[in-house]
Amino acid sequence: MAPLPLQATERMADFDLTEDQRLVRQTVREFAEHEILPYVEQYEREEQYPLELIQKLVPLGYIAPMIPEQYGGSFIDVVSYGIICEELARVDWVVASVVSVINSLAGGSILRFGSEEQKQRWLPGMTRGEILCSACLTEPGGGTDLGNLKTTATRVDGGWKLNGTKVFISHAAHAGLFFTVASIDLEKKHKGVTAFLVDPKTDGISLGEFPMRTLKRDNLAEVHFEDSFVPDDCVLGEPGGGFPILGSALDMGRYSVAARCVGQSQRTLDLAVAYASEREAFGQRIGEFQMIQQKIADMVCRTEGARAVVYRLGRMKDAGIQRASMEASIAKLMASEANTQNALDAVQIHGGYGVAAEYEVGRHILEAKALEFGEGTSELHRKLIAEYALGIRKQ
Ligand SMILES: Cc1cc2nc3c(=O)[nH]c(=O)nc-3n(C[C@H](O)[C@H](O)[C@H](O)COP(=O)(O)OP(=O)(O)OC[C@H]3O[C@@H](n4cnc5c(N)ncnc54)[C@H](O)[C@@H]3O)c2cc1C
Structure with missing residues (x-):
């Protein structure tokens, strides 16, 4: 794959990044372009989970940038974490997703709500790349209404028995930790939700295939819990106290997903610019046609606008504002929709080659769409943003 043109990738709303943050971007980008990008298409074609690519993150500390050094992580600021997610997603959805799930969802929740024993048990393995994580949240009956989940946790001597099914689970076959939620009392709705840290090798847990039209290299799975016994020390926080843990995890998760969308938007913009600069029709480069320029202009504006709100959210978190749920929804909504529209425009600029297997750009349409879910x-984010604006919901 040809290296990206410099003039396109320099167009970024990052004028006030610190020198260190700029250095993070430069080093992650160089790493990602040389060590990840050239291999992604092959993994997708062969439907192979990119474990070897993921392991390349470990020596450089990119796998655990939000985990403190005392547990082996490479702890940095939240803006830099977003930049890592952005740059990794610019070259690969799955590799970036691994980092996002470890730092925002599983590891991040353990850091915020776990006991010292739970931190010692799980975090060092994550930083060494030995424990990848899955967030097992979505159920066959729905993923949006998480207060209404159907997986149950029944009290037994010394722990809990889990029963239920989770679907769409990324990284499941390679995970060493399932961060999951189950209800200890279905009638209590969200007040029954409890968070668990589960070893995937636990008796009664099995994986089922969950075939997808896209992201075949992620090998998404169903996860079945059948009378799976988990001891008390697998409960994260308090029984019945899982919903706020979930809220906090998703708050941070939305930040990293939004950053990933910015990276992918940048990638489709870069691909479109490169193609429009070379391809000719009617005796001129197609980038000289106003209708193509209009698309490029819109792609730049979407990418820059999304990046600005994502960086703002990162700065808010660096300033110590832990819950910025409205801003997280704004960032997730804007960045994910920018990503999908950029992918569509980039494919249109490529003409028929946009959907030819030889060209990467077509792959981004469904990958971008998946990040909208x-x-x-x-x-959901429109609903949340409107409710904050109307005062129906408070931060
Ligand atoms: C590639 C990929 C990877 C994924 N990885 C994971 C993973 O690792 N772990 C995991 O747990 N899940 C994962 N998911 C699942 C994802 O989180 C869910 O698809 C998402 O939460 C939506 O749930 P659903 O698909 O069940 O849709 P539903 O909740 O059934 O919603 C269906 C439609 O109804 C709309 N809707 C629902 N409620 C409202 C409302 N109140 N107002 C207006 N509209 C509403 C939704 O927006 C949507 O358009 C993944 C999904 C994809 C595509």
Whole structure:
């Protein structure tokens, strides 16, 4: 794959990044372009989970940038974490997703709500790349209404028995930790939700295939819990106290997913610019046609606008504002929709080659669309943003 043209990738709303943050971007980008990008298409064609690519993150500390050094992580600021997610997603959805699930969802929740024993048990393995994580949240009956989940946790001597099914689970076959939620009392709805840290090798847990039209290299799975016994020390926080843990995890998850969408938007913009600069029709480069320029202009504006709100959210978190749920919804909504529209425009600029297997750009349409669902759909975020604006919901 040809390296990206410099003039396109320099167009970024990052004028006030610190020198260190700029250095993070430069080093992650160089790493991602040389060590990840050239291999992604092959993994997708062969439907192979990119474990070897993921392991390349470990020596550089990119796998655990939000985990403190005392547990082996490479702890950095939240803006830099977003930049890592952005740059990794610019070259690969799955590799970036691994980082997002470890740092925002599983590891991040353990850091915020776990006991010292739970931190010692799980975090060092994550930083060494030995424990990848899955967030097992979505159920066959729905992923948006998480307060209404059907997986149950029944009290037994010394722990809990889990029963239920989770679907769409990324990384499941390679995970060493399932961060999951189950209800200890279905009638209590969200007040029954409890968070669990589960070893995937636990008796009674099995994986089922969950075939997808896209992201075949992610090998998404169903996860079945059948009378799976988990001891008390697998409960994260308090029994019945899982919903706020979930809220906090998704708040941070939405930040990293939004950052990933910015990276992918940048990638489709870069591909479109490169193609429009070379391809000719009617005796001139197609980038000289106003209708193509209009698309490029819109792609730049979407990418820059999304990046600005994502960086703002990162700065808010660096300033110590832990819950910025409205801003997280704004960032997720804007960045994920920018990503999908950029992918569509980039494919259109490529003409028929946009859907030819030889060209990467077509792959981005469904991959971008998938990011509109994870960590809350566009409808959910519009609902949340409107409720904050109307005062129906408070931060
Ligand atoms: C590639 C990929 C990877 C994924 N990885 C994971 C993973 O690792 N772990 C995991 O747990 N899940 C994962 N998911 C699942 C994802 O989080 C869910 O698809 C998402 O939460 C939506 O749930 P659903 O698909 O069940 O849709 P539903 O909740 O059934 O919603 C269906 C439609 O109804 C709309 N809707 C629902 N409620 C409302 C409302 N109140 N107002 C207006 N509209 C509404 C939704 O926006 C959507 O358009 C993944 C999904 C994809 C595509």
